[in-house]
Amino acid sequence: MLSASSAERFWHLPVDAARHGPAMDAHLLLNLWIALGLIALAHLILFSGLIFRRRASQPVHILVLEYLPLSALTLLFAALGVRSEQLWAAQRYTGADPAAMQVEVTGAQFVWTFRYPGADAAFGETKPMLIAPAAGNSLGIDFTDPHAADDIVTSQLVLPAGREVDLTLRSLDVIHGFAVPEMRLKQNAVPGQTSHIHFTPETPGEYAILCTQVCGTGHYRMQAVMRVLPADEFDEWLRMRELRR
Ligand SMILES: [Cu+2]
Secondary structure, eight states: OHHHHHHHHHHHHOOOTTTTTTHHHHHHHHHHHHHHHHHHHHHHHHHHHHHHHOOOTTTOOOOIIHHHHHHHEEEHHHHHHHHHHHHHHHTTTTEEEEEEEEEEEEEEOOOOOOOOEETTOOOOBBBBGGBBGGTTTTTTTTSGGGGTHHHHSSSEEEEEESSOOEEEEEEEESSSEEGGGGGTTEEOOTTTTTEEEEOOOOEEEEEEEEOOOSSTTTTGGEEEEEEEHHHHHHHHHHHHHHOOO
16 A cells, blocks of 8 residues: 555645544545455456356346345444544544634635634624724724734634644635645635634645635635634744734
């Protein structure tokens, strides 16, 4: 079996920049190898049937011909499905570490906006009637809420490498798909509800955040940048943002 990095090159996968990535890639490759093996086996059976024809007086028992292969395939696909579910649930349903960094991600036609809770580690309240992009409040933050005073709103998602991040996804209008291929992340932002997804970025660099739901005429340009910085550079960036606020 290929190692993770040579597998990336061989299968043209994007680089793995998050901690959970290699396990997902290994599972994807396992699926592909199994599919390849089954295709080869199916053709082998097909051609052997053509070459070694049996007479009608010696029928193969239905148990051997149908029920055994069918049960084996059912077990195989159930096992693969359960493993996929575990990998996905680890990001989505198993709660993030309480010490994970909190960032809110809001999708709106056709921009992503990011919010950090600031020193008090709590987001200020938002209200739909306060949304006023022209006045610089595209998220509708209620500034009478004391928690809102130190919130930081950005157009780039800047994260420290090696620390777990818990993203809270929201949408202001239609369903948007938050996706970062290098982080092996994909989760819908659905209006009227908040969704969580957590992960640990490992490799510093710049990665494209895409929208994977056709959310309107400007869908093609709904992109943002995720910038992963070494921990000390991130602290400096956050300090500068706090000063600028
Ligand atoms: Cu979108």
